[in-house]
Amino acid sequence: MVGFVGELNSNMKDSCRWRRRKEARPAEILLAALKVFSLKGFAATRLDEVAKSAGISKGTLYLYFDSKDALFKAVVVEFILPQIAKAEEQAEDYRGSVMELMLKLVDQWRCNVLETDISGIPKIMVAEASNFPELAQFYLENVIQRTRIFIEKLIQLGIERGEFRQCNPKHAVRTFLTPLVFSAIWKNSLAPFDEYYDINEYLKFTMDNFMRGIKKD
Amino acid sequence: MVGFVGELNSNMKDSCRWRRRKEARPAEILLAALKVFSLKGFAATRLDEVAKSAGISKGTLYLYFDSKDALFKAVVVEFILPQIAKAEEQAEDYRGSVMELMLKLVDQWRCNVLETDISGIPKIMVAEASNFPELAQFYLENVIQRTRIFIEKLIQLGIERGEFRQCNPKHAVRTFLTPLVFSAIWKNSLAPFDEYYDINEYLKFTMDNFMRGIKKD
Amino acid sequence: MVGFVGELNSNMKDSCRWRRRKEARPAEILLAALKVFSLKGFAATRLDEVAKSAGISKGTLYLYFDSKDALFKAVVVEFILPQIAKAEEQAEDYRGSVMELMLKLVDQWRCNVLETDISGIPKIMVAEASNFPELAQFYLENVIQRTRIFIEKLIQLGIERGEFRQCNPKHAVRTFLTPLVFSAIWKNSLAPFDEYYDINEYLKFTMDNFMRGIKKD
Amino acid sequence: MVGFVGELNSNMKDSCRWRRRKEARPAEILLAALKVFSLKGFAATRLDEVAKSAGISKGTLYLYFDSKDALFKAVVVEFILPQIAKAEEQAEDYRGSVMELMLKLVDQWRCNVLETDISGIPKIMVAEASNFPELAQFYLENVIQRTRIFIEKLIQLGIERGEFRQCNPKHAVRTFLTPLVFSAIWKNSLAPFDEYYDINEYLKFTMDNFMRGIKKD
DNA sequence: TATGAATGAGACTTCATTCAT
DNA sequence: AATGAATGAAGTCTCATTCAT
Numbered sequence: 070m071v072g073f074v075g076e077l078n079s080n081m082k083d084s085c086r087w088r089r090r091k092e093a094r095p096a097e098i099l100l101a102a103l104k105v106f107s108l109k110g111f112a113a114t115r116l117d118e119v120a121k122s123a124g125i126s127k128g129t130l131y132l133y134f135d136s137k138d139a140l141f142k143a144v145v146v147e148f149i150l151p152q153i154a155k156a157e158e159q160a161e162d163y164r165g166s167v168m169e170l171m172l173k174l175v176d177q178w179r180c181n182v183l184e185t186d187i188s189g190i191p192k193i194m195v196a197e198a199s200n201f202p203e204l205a206q207f208y209l210e211n212v213i214q215r216t217r218i219f220i221e222k223l224i225q226l227g228i229e230r231g232e233f234r235q236c237n238p239k240h241a242v243r244t245f246l247t248p249l250v251f252s253a254i255w256k257n258s259l260a261p262f263d264e265y266y267d268i269n270e271y272l273k274f275t276m277d278n279f280m281r282g283i284k285k286d
Numbered sequence: 287m288v289g290f291v292g293e294l295n296s297n298m299k300d301s302c303r304w305r306r307r308k309e310a311r312p313a314e315i316l317l318a319a320l321k322v323f324s325l326k327g328f329a330a331t332r333l334d335e336v337a338k339s340a341g342i343s344k345g346t347l348y349l350y351f352d353s354k355d356a357l358f359k360a361v362v363v364e365f366i367l368p369q370i371a372k373a374e375e376q377a378e379d380y381r382g383s384v385m386e387l388m389l390k391l392v393d394q395w396r397c398n399v400l401e402t403d404i405s406g407i408p409k410i411m412v413a414e415a416s417n418f419p420e421l422a423q424f425y426l427e428n429v430i431q432r433t434r435i436f437i438e439k440l441i442q443l444g445i446e447r448g449e450f451r452q453c454n455p456k457h458a459v460r461t462f463l464t465p466l467v468f469s470a471i472w473k474n475s476l477a478p479f480d481e482y483y484d485i486n487e488y489l490k491f492t493m494d495n496f497m498r499g500i501k502k503d
Numbered sequence: 504m505v506g507f508v509g510e511l512n513s514n515m516k517d518s519c520r521w522r523r524r525k526e527a528r529p530a531e532i533l534l535a536a537l538k539v540f541s542l543k544g545f546a547a548t549r550l551d552e553v554a555k556s557a558g559i560s561k562g563t564l565y566l567y568f569d570s571k572d573a574l575f576k577a578v579v580v581e582f583i584l585p586q587i588a589k590a591e592e593q594a595e596d597y598r599g600s601v602m603e604l605m606l607k608l609v610d611q612w613r614c615n616v617l618e619t620d621i622s623g624i625p626k627i628m629v630a631e632a633s634n635f636p637e638l639a640q641f642y643l644e645n646v647i648q649r650t651r652i653f654i655e656k657l658i659q660l661g662i663e664r665g666e667f668r669q670c671n672p673k674h675a676v677r678t679f680l681t682p683l684v685f686s687a688i689w690k691n692s693l694a695p696f697d698e699y700y701d702i703n704e705y706l707k708f709t710m711d712n713f714m715r716g717i718k719k720d
Numbered sequence: 721m722v723g724f725v726g727e728l729n730s731n732m733k734d735s736c737r738w739r740r741r742k743e744a745r746p747a748e749i750l751l752a753a754l755k756v757f758s759l760k761g762f763a764a765t766r767l768d769e770v771a772k773s774a775g776i777s778k779g780t781l782y783l784y785f786d787s788k789d790a791l792f793k794a795v796v797v798e799f800i801l802p803q804i805a806k807a808e809e810q811a812e813d814y815r816g817s818v819m820e821l822m823l824k825l826v827d828q829w830r831c832n833v834l835e836t837d838i839s840g841i842p843k844i845m846v847a848e849a850s851n852f853p854e855l856a857q858f859y860l861e862n863v864i865q866r867t868r869i870f871i872e873k874l875i876q877l878g879i880e881r882g883e884f885r886q887c888n889p890k891h892a893v894r895t896f897l898t899p900l901v902f903s904a905i906w907k908n909s910l911a912p913f914d915e916y917y918d919i920n921e922y923l924k925f926t927m928d929n930f931m932r933g934i935k936k937d
Numbered sequence: 938t939a940t941g942a943a944t945g946a947g948a949c950t951t952c953a954t955t956c957a958t
Numbered sequence: 959a960a961t962g963a964a965t966g967a968a969g970t971c972t973c974a975t976t977c978a979t
Contacts, residue, residue: 094963108416109416109417110327110328110329110413110414110417111327111329111330112327112328112329112330113328113329113417115947115948115949116948116949116950117948125964125965126964126965126966127949127950127965127966128950128951128952128964128965128966128967129963129964129965130950131949131950131951132962132963132964136949136950137948137949137950192412192413194475194476195409195412195413195471195472195475195476196327196409196412196413196475197327198475198476198478198479199325199326199475199478200326200327200330202479205476205479206479208476209476209479209480213476213480236491237487237491239483240487240488240491240492241491241495243483243488243492244465244488244491244492244495247464247465247468247492248461248464250468251464251467251468251471254412254468254471255412258411258412258413258415258416259411259412259415259422259425259426259430261415261416262415262419262422262423262426263426263430266456266460270454270457271457271460271461274453274454274457274458274461275457275460275461275464277499278453278458278461278496278499278500279495279499280499281498281499281500282494282495282496282497282498282499282500283495283498283499332972332973332974333973333974333975334973334974342939342940343939343940343941344940344941344974344975345939345940345941345942345975345976345977346938346939346940348974348975348976349938349939353974353975354973354974354975528942542850543850543851544761544762544763544847544848544851545761545763545764546761546762546763546764547762547763547851549968549969549970550969550970550971551969559943559944560943560944560945561944561945561970561971562943562944562945562946562971562972562973563942563943563944564971565970565971565972566941566942566943570970570971571969571970571971626846626847628909628910629843629846629847629905629906629909629910630761630843630846630847630848630909631761631847632909632910632912632913633759633760633761633909633912634760634761634764636913639910639913640913642910643910643913643914647910647914670925671921671925673917674921674922674925674926675925675929677917677922677926678899678922678925678926678929681898681899681902681926682895682898684902685898685901685902685905688846688902688905689846692845692846692847692849692850693845693846693849693856693859693860693864695849695850696849696853696856696857696860697860697864700890700894704888704891705891705894705895708887708888708891708892708895709891709894709895709898711933712892712895712930712933712934713929713933714933715932715933715934716928716929716930716931716932716933717929717932766951766952766953767952767953767954768952768953776960776961777960777961777962778952778953778954778961778962779954779955779956779960779961779962779963780959780960780961782953782954782955783959783960787953787954788952788953788954939979940977940978940979941977941978941979942976942977942978942979943975943976943977943978944973944974944975944976944977945973945974945975946972946973946974946975947971947972947973948970948971948972948973949969949970949971949972950968950969950970950971951967951968951969951970952965952966952967952968953965953966953967954964954965954966954967955963955964955965956961956962956963956964956965957961957962957963957964958960958961958962958963
């Protein structure tokens with residue numbers, strides 16, 4: 070439930086609260102911070118709450134992060150970069166049609182991001198971009214653009230192979246990515262107030278419709 | 287005068303919480319507040335700044351709005367409801383294919399929302415939903431669900447008329463709306479940091495691809 | 504007792520606490536701050552205490568001064584510069600021997616600085632110089648060096664007129680000023696713990712001995 | 721071992737408050753603390769910095785000193801008392817004129833105090849007196865007054881021997897000591913920001929002028 | 938109606954002190 | 959004896975809100 074960071078803690082029982090845990094602390098703090106930032110946004114997040122949620126005192130936060138700003142940036146940077154890397158790896162040795170690969174990537178993304186706390190990051194980036202310009206810049210360059218380039222190549226390949234119709238890949242990329250990002254944002258904002266809706270079904274439909282629209286013939 | 291909004295709230299507890307205090311409409315205040323909230327988010331918005339931007343003193347704000355919360359809610363409610371009404375009107379007397387109507391609605395929405403300050407509202411709703419549960423509830427019921435139902439009927443009609451293939455309209459609605467909402471969110475968050483990109487072209491492509499995917503054959 | 508700043512308040516009774524006093528506030532705050540800084544030093548001074556001593560709330564301090572640092576600097580700058588100007592004026596139209604003038608200046612200094620709260624400033628400058636390098640720089644240039652140059656000219660004149668023996672004025676200046684500055688420092692540090700001692704008598708003796716040592720023959 | 725200091729405190733309440741906890745002398749700690757306290761003042765001194773400067777961990781400080789207060793007091797007491805004793809010894813067997821002895825003492829003081837880190841102590845005493853009343857009391861009794869009495873006897877002797885003119889020794893003592901103490905204070909406060917100035921020359925001049933003023937004829 | 942000076946609760950942050958190792 | 963991670967009290971500073979004018 071806590072995603073990949075949780076693994077670091079999995080062999081630690083609550084009983085060892087008294088243990089020195091310098092190694093594990095940052096990951097625990099980041100996880101707690103991700104949760105609270107995702108829920109409340111940057112300004113409304115109280116460091117007290119993050120600390121309590123991480124099982125430490127407020128002062129201890131400052132042993133690991135210089136400031137609330139630094140913690141926020143670390144949350145974004147530390148959680149998101151491994152996801153990009155992981156996605157790129159998955160694509161590397163793929164054999165098969167571009168369409169199949171793209172659907173597979175959607176599935177990976179669903180498992181690794183959408184269904185974990187990491188899904189909170191797009192929302193906090195979107196909400197706080199103008200308050201953290203350098204972070205926004207960083208995110209754009211290292212996450213957004215990197216992803217766009219990666220997907221654009223696939224679409225280009227699909228066009229060349231005759232899987233996809235002739236079209237502007239720049240638009241196609243964004244059309245493909247929008248439902249993914251949006252479902253993460255929605256899940257962490259209004260979905261809890263909305264009636265139940267199976268996001269899997271949505272992704273399936275949306276992607277199917279995307280492929281119907283973009284495939285040749 | 288106030289009744290319009292009041293009616294919509296009639297099924298909410300404490301409904302008059304974000305009603306304006308005075309009859310005179312401080313449109314400048316709401317406009318200024320919309321701008322600042324859209325840019326900074328709720329918590330990072332300073333009432334000082336809103337007041338200055340509206341050309342009044344901070345104290346005067348309190349003649350019209352009970353609190354920062356109330357101002358925020360008023361911004362959302364006052365700007366967004368007329369948009370829904372306007373969209374519904376436009377559909378009413380339409381003669382022509384469903385597809386044409388839907389594309390026309392996209393265009394209307396682009397002019398009336400995306401290219402105005404109103405486009406800031408989806409972002410602030412998404413960012414602050416969990417900090418304003420009643421507002422989230424209100425927004426969902428009066429904006430999101432109302433829009434969904436409206437569009438769902440169109441899609442249903444399209445299917446019945448044989449314009450669209452047989453499919454689950456619930457998913458189709460969300461697939462259709464996602465690019466609209468997302469482009470508004472993006473414009474008010476990361477777009478200013480992104481390279482230039484013509485959002486019109488994006489909407490055209492996305493909607494075209496949506497229609498290619500959903501049309502019969 | 505409060506010195507020249509007090510005059511600004513002299514026509515205001517306590518009863519008008521409820522009055523707007525934007526004009527008078529800064530002077531009141533500076534006076535209170537001077538007292539507390541003089542007593543406790545910079546770091547040990549609590550803004551709560553300054554505020555209470557000035558009869559205002561903690562937040563009000565920030566309407567007039569950006570930070571504790573800014574308040575501290577303002578205290579030094581605002582109180583000390585007028586003293587320098589006043590001293591220079593007094594010297595301007597003097598007719599008489601240099602020795603008489605210098606003794607008169609000592610007397611003026613005693614009345615205007617030593618016996619007022621302003622005497623606290625040399626101590627706080629000395630104590631905090633290394634924590635406020637720019638302030639130290641400012642103080643040296645605008646207070647210390649200006650005073651030295653002023654006195655050096657007098658001594659030079661005394662030598663030329665044959666009142667004083669041939670000597671290095673650079674050293675004579677410092678020899679003359681040291682007891683003045685030191686008595687201000689002492690009064691605001693260890694004197695309260697010391698046995699009673701008439702500082703007037705000290706100044707008289709010290710200056711008399713200085714003049715005995717420096718006069719011709 | 722500890723007795724030496726202990727005896728001096730025997731007439732003070734709570735005298736052992738600033739005694740070292742262990743017998744082993746952490747001379748490095750006191751030296752490091754002297755430096756940092758002299759530079760920054762009491763409150764602005766971080767125990768982290770003292771520890772680092774002494775090459776130990778922050779926790780280790782507490783093996784030797786009960787608190788920051790205790791460390792501060794120990795610094796003052798441990799460094800200053802031996803200086804007094806040393807000065808008194810030097811005077812003991814002196815054969816020659818009082819004037820010569822006094823100038824010799826100035827020279828000793830210059831070597832042993834002014835040119836060492838011990839010169840920082842007068843500044844920190846002056847800066848922190850009111851925050852450490854008992855320490856101020858102790859310093860006055862065991863350093864200031866002891867020195868005054870010592871010098872007063874010399875001056876008295878000088879008057880009796882006809883070296884000095886008839887004058888009030890109480891004032892003469894302070895006039896003699898002021899330049900010494902002040903030069904130590906200055907060196908550790910504003911001097912680093914001031915233009916270069918040879919403090920030796922100053923002392924020579926000042927003492928020469930003092931003697932010119934006080935000698936018979 | 939409009940102002941803006943004043944407030945004070947509440948947040949971030951620091952750092953002396955503790956204590957399990 | 960020595961460490962350094964952890965704590966939490968206390969301070970600076972912010973800003974929504976009030977209220978006398």
